[in-house]
Amino acid sequence: VSLTGTPGARTVVARDVDDAARLAAELGGRIALKILSSDITHKSDVGGVVLDLGPEEVRAAAEAMLARINARKPGARVAGFTVQEMVRRGGAHELILGVSEDRQFGPVLLFGQGGTAVEVLADRALALPPLNLDLAHEMMSRTRVFRLLRGYRDRPPAALEAIALSLLRLSQLVCDLDQVVELDINPLLADAKGVVALDARVKVRPPRDAPAQARLAIRPYPRELETRVEFAKLGAMRLRPVRPEDEPAFHRAFERLSPEDVRMRFFAPLRRLSHEMAARLTQIDYDREMAFVLETLPADGARAEICGVVRLACDPDGKRGEFAVIVRSDLKGHGLGAFLMRQIIDYARARGVEELFGDILHENAAMRRLCLDLGFTLEELPETSAILRATLELQE
Numbered sequence: 001v002s003l004t005g006t007p008g009a010r011t012v013v014a015r016d017v018d019d020a021a022r023l024a025a026e027l028g029g030r031i032a033l034k035i036l037s038s039d040i041t042h043k044s045d046v047g048g049v050v051l052d053l054g055p056e057e058v059r060a061a062a063e064a065m066l067a068r069i070n071a072r073k074p075g076a077r078v079a080g081f082t083v084q085e086m087v088r089r090g091g092a093h094e095l096i097l098g099v100s101e102d103r104q105f106g107p108v109l110l111f112g113q114g115g116t117a118v119e120v121l122a123d124r125a126l127a128l129p130p131l132n133l134d135l136a137h138e139m140m141s142r143t144r145v146f147r148l149l150r151g152y153r154d155r156p157p158a159a160l161e162a163i164a165l166s167l168l169r170l171s172q173l174v175c176d177l178d179q180v181v182e183l184d185i186n187p188l189l190a191d192a193k194g195v196v197a198l199d200a201r202v203k204v205r206p207p208r209d210a211p212a213q214a215r216l217a218i219r220p221y222p223r224e225l226e227t228r229v230e231f232a233k234l235g236a237m238r239l240r241p242v243r244p245e246d247e248p249a250f251h252r253a254f255e256r257l258s259p260e261d262v263r264m265r266f267f268a269p270l271r272r273l274s275h276e277m278a279a280r281l282t283q284i285d286y287d288r289e290m291a292f293v294l295e296t297l298p299a300d301g302a303r304a305e306i307c308g309v310v311r312l313a314c315d316p317d318g319k320r321g322e323f324a325v326i327v328r329s330d331l332k333g334h335g336l337g338a339f340l341m342r343q344i345i346d347y348a349r350a351r352g353v354e355e356l357f358g359d360i361l362h363e364n365a366a367m368r369r370l371c372l373d374l375g376f377t378l379e380e381l382p383e384t385s386a387i388l389r390a391t392l393e394l395q396e
Contacts, residue, residue, distance in 0.1 A: 008197040011084040017062040020081045024058035030086035039076040046072040094187035106215040107174045113145040114187040130220040131171040136164035156192040178212035179204045219286040242291040247278045253306040258329040265326045310340035323358040349394045356392045
């Protein structure tokens with residue numbers, strides 16, 4: 001639990017019965033005693049959990065627990081006990097957060113209703129890391145327990161942000177540590193006050209030579225590609241990869257495009273950017289796609305606004321990539337389009353892309369001139385003379 005940063009009950013590890021009694025006296029208050037064994041996944045199934053003990057009751061409870069384990073799980077290796085303060089959160093929901101590793105997709109995150117009946121209830125949602133807060137909330141919303149977490153009758157809503165943050169931290173842990181193969185936090189108590197983890201299990205392996213992110217099905221957000229740029233008349237801006245949470249900013253930027261610029265970019269007279277299209281433009285796989293956003297650097301807490309976007313979509317083998325670029329209509333004439341195109345050319349070349357291409361309407365004279373200045377060749381497509389194919393060879 002401490003690895004993920006999720007709040008947890010005070011817990012100490014006892015080597016034997018005497019150690020458990022001593023540590024319980026030091027903790028004081030009511031105690032939860034649990035067996036510590038890598039061979040026992042579900043402790044309550046074999047009598048490995050006793051709750052609400054006084055410190056003076058811990059010794060007898062530990063001895064009885066060992067006897068039950070020897071009878072019900074003979075041969076199990078027992079490393080000792082966990083001695084934990086009792087957490088009383090009346091009416092709190094029991095949740096489970098987890099990680100497992102799929103042979104094809106790599107690490108998979110789990111969220112759902114927890115407790116001792118977790119397998120019976122089978123109320124869970126799966127997602128691939130990395131997550132952000134929006135994706136964490138979406139993952140939670142796919143479970144039945146989510147409707148309870150939102151509150152009902154006299155039950156106030158649980159701290160949904162705290163639950164989502166716990167999922168986010170778990171996702172980050174998976175992205176950073178290749179050694180984590182499995183991890184369960186069950187139960188995670190959640191109510192209006194926040195969350196607290198009562199039990200956790202983790203399975204690890206020795207570190208491997210490959211980077212931790214190499215096992216992920218989806219490449220994490222490449223923060224290292226963020227950079228600050230200066231323009232003579234527009235001042236400082238930020239260039240960065242697109243993020244899923246950029247969708248509202250994409251809608252605002254689209255509203256500031258002229259109908260002619262929309263037609264030149266999308267080859268159709270779109271009146272608005274649909275949610276489905278905005279999702280496709282902002283939720284990308286960084287391993288085979290890239291979209292760089294050029295945005296303002298607002299002061300005094302104002303929101304950043306998108307000034308231009310350039311994107312690259314590669315073929316499955318990564319040899320060829322298609323580009324597209326657009327600059328907000330009111331910001332043309334400041335060199336933003338040329339800057340964005342040079343960025344995507346450099347990025348594609350560094351990724352080993354051999355050929356960059358894009359389709360341009362024949363009447364788009366400004367884009368034709370820019371492509372020729374950057375070394376592209378222009379050819380009419382065989383099926384129509386209205387569209388030109390711009391092509392640039394990137395590798396020697």
